[in-house]
Amino acid sequence: MDQLKWGIIGCGDVTEVKSGPAFNKVPNSSLVAVMRRDAEKAADYAKRHNVPTWYDDADALINDPNVNAIYVATPPDTHAEYAIRAMRAGKPVYVEKPMARNAAECEAMNQVSRETGVPLLVAFYRRSLPYFLKIKELVDEKVIGDIRYVRVLLNWQPYAEEVGENPKPRWRVDPEISGGGHFHDLASHQFDFLEYVFGPIKTASGIARNQAGLYQADDVVIANFEFESGVLGTGNWCWTVNKEQRIEVTEFIGSKGKISFSYFEMNFIKVETEAGTVDYTIPYPENIQQPLIESIVSELRGEGKCPSTGETGARANAIIDQITAH
Template identity: 70%
Template sequence: MSLSHVYWGMIGCGNVTEKKSGPAFSKTPHSTLVAVMARDGAKAADYAQRHQVPRWYDDVNALLQDPEVNAIYIATPPNVHADFAIRAMRAGKAVYVEKPMAMNSAECAVMNQVSQETGMPLFVAYYRRSLPNFMKIQELVQSGVIGDVRFVHLRVHNPPQAEEIAENPQPRWRVNPDISGGGHFHDLASHQVDFLEYLLGDIHQVQGMARNQGGLYTADDMVVANFEFASGILGSGTWCFTVNPEQRTDETQIIGSKGKISFAFFNDSPIRVETAEGLVEYPIPYPEHVQQPLIESIVRELRGEGTCPSAGISGARANWWLDQIVG
């Protein structure tokens, strides 16, 4: 597929599209967001008006039949990712889908099969593969500053969301497994394992336990996991979403034979490198639109000028990893 200009149609007008992704489509060279769709037509019309998008729809088929649109961004919950992606590819559109890629690895496999059959490219929004601070982590590991990597440890410990513990609790879709495929673990850990595989290679063995300890919703709220990369590097992690606010933690450590790298996955606090020479910190802020570097790489690939680092084949691996832990 070789396009001179990428004209995007966007399915879903939720919070992720307001700043993280939506504006980036028209700020990227040779790329324009020309149509948006939401089941609530008023919401789609409002988004289009606020973001200067020419057209809006309240029907997916109408968007897919728009003759100007040649690429689709799917910014919906995971329960419709596979359906919409498959329909878009069969309509002759390239697809960029939010993460996790689908509800499970079986759905991902079908999406990749349709991509191969139709020749339509399929990309996944694992944008940390292109963010400057994560590219710096990759550079540090590859430079050998911490020696040979021995193991990785992840900790994400968050308090419950306000709406989960309110007087009349109204948990959001992310903790409804019928819509999201899991809970907060699926939403956050998918980003983590995707980047770690990009950094350290494929994981080939996973063991874990997922439990609901707080009873605030049906999804798991406590997960522990151990995993092994094909290279022999080991990994472990704990994810808890019912801790006291004072115990909030977001830290990943990459331990090597000569030191360690510590960083946060979900904020842009400085990267910390500790070796025998001492501590060095690298403060690298996020760009205004965190998905823009990845979107730029997608546009370059669709124009035949480069390769996007996050495609359907790699994106499916995060779902496989999640499946091994939570079933």
């Protein structure tokens, strides 16, 4: 495939800066069509981003002969549906994260990819960001020795629209659409990167509860997990604290020190050893998915490999399913 001509199904907020513009910045790649069920919004996106074609019907975009690769950027409840339709049409698929609502839907997607031979890639873009590659490098070089355990902590206050006299919770906390709540949305990034660094998680368990009653999904999760390598992990996630308690940090505890970093809040990396403390600040690119999209284009052109596939992407869903099962 010499030139990648992308079509986006679901040109919503995530595509405005994080991903959409990157398709035109990567060599041998261009964004040629977009689709959204709201025709007015689809036309507006196309106009603002100089996209030549827009649709309000997914099948029309999938069957457009000028589109040879498809990015599915809808909420998770339609990821499997659109990805499978695109792959059966012979078009490689790049799908947003989480890959789907649950592990079963992910497996259905991967089964079609295996049957058709059509590539399926997933938007776990931290696998290609320089900031996160630096963290992996520090672990691989044993800067803090052998890793003993991982600790994940995320405390956030409720989003503004989720509270008040007339709350309007976002689709992310509607399990019918997202598969769960904010844990499903954000922890998928965390577990995917942890496996990229440490290898597969062999067991995971936890407790997920709705304590505040702001919406249907869980709002607090406590988890334990173990990697095949022997590294242990714990995690605490809560979305109903006050702003003074807000914190988001992950720590890798090693035999010779500690690495602390943030997945979402800031781009700091702190390394603490007997020799002292070293801080790294590595900024994100303007379009945060661009490095991963570069690897996808490279793979589809037969020149390289993308680190985030349907097989790796499905694992985050499987881990989350295990943790929230009880």
